[in-house]
Amino acid sequence: MERDNHQEGEAQGVKICDPPCESNPPADTLATSLSLLGNHMFPDPVERNNSTTVNKQELSNPILSDVTEEEKSVDAEPQSNQVTKLEAEEAEISECQNNASSQTLDEGTEDAATDNDRSDSGEFVVAMLAKAKLEEQGIGVKGRSSPLLEAGIQESPAFMSHRDEDVTAESWRQHRKHVFVLSEAGKPIYSRYGSEEALSSTMGVMMALVSFVQSGDNIIRSVYSAEHTVVFLQKGPLVLVCVSNSRQTEQQLRGELLYVYYQIISMLTQASISRIFEHKKNYDLRRLLAGSEKILDGLLNLVDSDPSFLLAAVHCLPLASSLRDSLSQILLKAITPNLVFSILIANNQLLTIVQEKTVIEDARLEPADVHLLLNLIGASSAFQAGEIWTPICLPLFNPDCYFYAYISYLDPPECTVCLLLLSTDKEAFYAVAECKRKIEEAMTAQNSLSLIAKVQSYSVSQVGVSDLRHFMYKPFDVPDNYRQLTQFTSPEMEAPYSSEEEKMRLLDLYRYMHSRIHSTSRPLKLIYHVAERETLLAWVTSKFELYTCFSPLVTKACAITAITKLLRWIKKEEDRLFIRYPQKYSTTPNPSKSSRGGKSDQQDSTENGFLSLL
Amino acid sequence: MGEKLPRVPGGARLHSDGLSRPVQTLRVKMVLLGSSGVGKSSLALRFDKDEFRSTTPTVGCAYLTRVVHLSDVTLRFEIWDTAGQEKYHSITPLYYRGAHAALVVYDVSQRETFVRAQVWLKELEKQYIPGSTVIWLVGNKVDRAQDRQVSVQEGQSLANDRGLLFTETSALLGDQVCELLLAVAHRVHECIGAQQGGLSEWQETAHVDLHRRDTFNPFVSCCKVGP
Numbered sequence A: 001m002e003r004d005n006h007q008e009g010e011a012q013g014v015k016i017c018d019p020p021c022e023s024n025p026p027a028d029t030l031a032t033s034l035s036l037l038g039n040h041m042f043p044d045p046v047e048r049n050n051s052t053t054v055n056k057q058e059l060s061n062p063i064l065s066d067v068t069e070e071e072k073s074v075d076a077e078p079q080s081n082q083v084t085k086l087e088a089e090e091a092e093i094s095e096c097q098n099n100a101s102s103q104t105l106d107e108g109t110e111d112a113a114t115d116n117d118r119s120d121s122g123e124f125v126v127a128m129l130a131k132a133k134l135e136e137q138g139i140g141v142k143g144r145s146s147p148l149l150e151a152g153i154q155e156s157p158a159f160m161s162h163r164d165e166d167v168t169a170e171s172w173r174q175h176r177k178h179v180f181v182l183s184e185a186g187k188p189i190y191s192r193y194g195s196e197e198a199l200s201s202t203m204g205v206m207m208a209l210v211s212f213v214q215s216g217d218n219i220i221r222s223v224y225s226a227e228h229t230v231v232f233l234q235k236g237p238l239v240l241v242c243v244s245n246s247r248q249t250e251q252q253l254r255g256e257l258l259y260v261y262y263q264i265i266s267m268l269t270q271a272s273i274s275r276i277f278e279h280k281k282n283y284d285l286r287r288l289l290a291g292s293e294k295i296l297d298g299l300l301n302l303v304d305s306d307p308s309f310l311l312a313a314v315h316c317l318p319l320a321s322s323l324r325d326s327l328s329q330i331l332l333k334a335i336t337p338n339l340v341f342s343i344l345i346a347n348n349q350l351l352t353i354v355q356e357k358t359v360i361e362d363a364r365l366e367p368a369d370v371h372l373l374l375n376l377i378g379a380s381s382a383f384q385a386g387e388i389w390t391p392i393c394l395p396l397f398n399p400d401c402y403f404y405a406y407i408s409y410l411d412p413p414e415c416t417v418c419l420l421l422l423s424t425d426k427e428a429f430y431a432v433a434e435c436k437r438k439i440e441e442a443m444t445a446q447n448s449l450s451l452i453a454k455v456q457s458y459s460v461s462q463v464g465v466s467d468l469r470h471f472m473y474k475p476f477d478v479p480d481n482y483r484q485l486t487q488f489t490s491p492e493m494e495a496p497y498s499s500e501e502e503k504m505r506l507l508d509l510y511r512y513m514h515s516r517i518h519s520t521s522r523p524l525k526l527i528y529h530v531a532e533r534e535t536l537l538a539w540v541t542s543k544f545e546l547y548t549c550f551s552p553l554v555t556k557a558c559a560i561t562a563i564t565k566l567l568r569w570i571k572k573e574e575d576r577l578f579i580r581y582p583q584k585y586s587t588t589p590n591p592s593k594s595s596r597g598g599k600s601d602q603q604d605s606t607e608n609g610f611l612s613l614l
Numbered sequence B: 001m002g003e004k005l006p007r008v009p010g011g012a013r014l015h016s017d018g019l020s021r022p023v024q025t026l027r028v029k030m031v032l033l034g035s036s037g038v039g040k041s042s043l044a045l046r047f048d049k050d051e052f053r054s055t056t057p058t059v060g061c062a063y064l065t066r067v068v069h070l071s072d073v074t075l076r077f078e079i080w081d082t083a084g085q086e087k088y089h090s091i092t093p094l095y096y097r098g099a100h101a102a103l104v105v106y107d108v109s110q111r112e113t114f115v116r117a118q119v120w121l122k123e124l125e126k127q128y129i130p131g132s133t134v135i136w137l138v139g140n141k142v143d144r145a146q147d148r149q150v151s152v153q154e155g156q157s158l159a160n161d162r163g164l165l166f167t168e169t170s171a172l173l174g175d176q177v178c179e180l181l182l183a184v185a186h187r188v189h190e191c192i193g194a195q196q197g198g199l200s201e202w203q204e205t206a207h208v209d210l211h212r213r214d215t216f217n218p219f220v221s222c223c224k225v226g227p
Helices: A002-010 A027-041 A045-051 A062-076 A109-115 A120-138 A157-163 A200-215 A250-268 A270-279 A293-305 A307-311 A321-333 A357-362 A367-379 A381-385 A429-445 A448-454 A500-517 A556-577 A599-607 B040-049 B092-096 B111-127 B152-162 B177-193 B210-214
Strands: A014-017 A054-057 A083-087 A092-096 A177-183 A188-191 A219-224 A229-235 A238-244 A339-346 A349-356 A387-392 A403-409 A417-423 A468-475 A526-530 A535-540 A544-550 A583-585 B025-034 B061-069 B074-082 B101-107 B134-140 B165-168
Touching: A177 A200, A177 A250, A177 A293, A188 A200, A188 A250, A200 A219, A200 A229, A200 A238, A229 A250, A238 A250, A250 A270, A250 A293, A250 A307, A250 A367, A250 A500, A293 A307, A293 A367, A293 A500, A307 A367, A307 A468, A307 A500, A321 A339, A321 A349, A321 A429, A321 A448, A321 A583, A339 A367, A339 A429, A349 A357, A367 A403, A367 A417, A387 A429, A403 A429, A417 A429, A429 A448, A468 A556, A500 A526, A500 A535, A500 A544, A535 A556, A544 A556, B025 B040, B025 B092, B025 B111, B025 B177, B040 B061, B040 B074, B040 B101, B040 B134, B040 B177, B061 B092, B061 B177, B074 B092, B074 B177, B092 B111, B101 B111, B101 B177, B111 B134, B111 B152, B134 B152, B134 B177, B152 B165, B165 B177
Parallel strands: A014 A054, A092 A526, A349 A583, B025 B074, B025 B101, B101 B134, B134 B165
Antiparallel strands: A014 A219, A083 A092, A177 A188, A177 A238, A219 A229, A229 A238, A339 A349, A339 A417, A387 A403, A387 B061, A403 A417, A468 A544, A526 A535, A535 A544, B061 B074
């Protein structure tokens, strides 16, 4: 398997790429920095050099050179015996032979092949991190005590337990995926497990690695060890680090770190974060993020359990198109100046979305922004208390300014149907609340809530293909339907994927398929993968991306027929499964303000920025 | 004070109430201020539904309404439950501007929240003409008697020094919470309701209350709370 070839090449490696602003440094810079790294970090540098691979990426064209670099490494490796590659007309099928099919992803033979090469050198960072942790034993796991950080006083017990975890315990090390956020000065900002304070020296080590590599005009990207992948992401003054023992690829993990970064931006804006750190390099950003840890925790749980993030598409609830249209019409009629988006959500899935006309001409609402909004709603039970009015930044729409979000549940006390109205005017609360009243009235008149309550996600059995267990289908933009929000559809996960472990296992298989399809070195269009307990087929064309999961005994011919049937079914159900034609409205009575959503607020956000807090 | 308040289900959706009554319904804007985690949302939930739930940190600001009937008038409280988190401080003035009542809440078992409450009071005093706003100091979480760090006397003397009203409550047990709201209602009605144009009448389709907004200078800077 291709990924495994990579692993052989890179598994032990520190992957470094040059910063984009620099010209190519002389080759010896890298070598020097690496050997220096070795001298400082490794107990035995000579031995390490044999097993440590550095991937340098040329700056002029990082993606291209990445491909060449990786291809070289693939070419250099003897073809793996477990993999047979077949060329198909428009697709490349790589099929695992029977012996490979008896192995799960987690226990590939490549492990055995590379095990001999593996010295503990590859784990040097992990070892360093662990060492730093031992030194912290004295610090303990006391919660934060600074008087400025008053959050966490009244948090739920489950929340407390994560924060209070003993960072020296083995169980802490066993977590599937750690995420750390720190400032460039090495100040801890967030840790998924354990308190940031107890981890400050661990984060210090991380920052040391980052700045050491940086001093050689390079950027550290990742470190591979036998069990862990450490991925680094630098965004402005923030450094995000993921330590994962899931088998996700570096690209996927970096994508997840980017979501964490965006969620932080959504609360503070990129402009204020830059300003804060320009003025005070060692500012403790936890002051501003206090109380928001739960939002980041929630995001990371969603990233692990919800394929929307992997696919970068939103999941909308299947709804009879007549009902969806009537809901859109209700939203269209309840507008006010400076309102830019109206969104109806049920059970964390989109019901419908309508948007201001001129705004959508300038920029489209990105799925990632919708994910952040959905996470915000899901992570805060406080929303169930009443009406919420809060500033929120949509980082992909405009990372430097705030929208004002009005959030209210329409069906208390059940709280499943949620209305989200986004305005650019921070004073608009009463006007927007009035829109909600109109929407509520219209929905009562049309009995919409009880109709929505009956709506459920669908079962894969409705497709009528016996061997098909689950699928994810993501259509791409159709030219005549421009700037549509990218969506995907997927049935409920049913037996045998009903337990949390099995769901996760299936998602891990999908993540693996996704990484093969989107491999930078050798992207595939079609992949048929025989796993231990199921068979998967992923297919990407110019029109859609499809991941399917079949029972293990399906034949290739059967699977292909099944997919044809499935595609026919999706085509038939399209109107129900997707938001087909997003409705638009115009709130132009105040064109100076509404002409460019968000822009008008830029001035305000500067005035209202966080500088005054410093 | 012992008067039993009528329970109003789903406080935010009371639109049909009040109009049918012969008594006047006046709008009262009340804002809850204080550090994160002192129990502002829990107090608000008590005001609204008289129940207690462990809450998560508030995002931005939560808006609730609650109708209080006094003998000769009905007050419709529009309660702005602000987030205590520092990142929201820059927008908090949005919510407390034009408020008729402000509850500055601290946690009696956390001294720093008491210190913070004084900062909030200073901030409020900068913006308000005395007499236009009823400011109430509230020491919450008296159920944590064993961890008490701020005595009743301290709270009372701070209130006396600044000419504020003072109550200690427990949102967890519901102690003094309804009494507090009723007392605020009486006080607001006495002090502000009597003034010319002090309280506006609430109507079914009430729009933004521009009237009060104009009486204050627009904010130049948002927040000077941080050190």
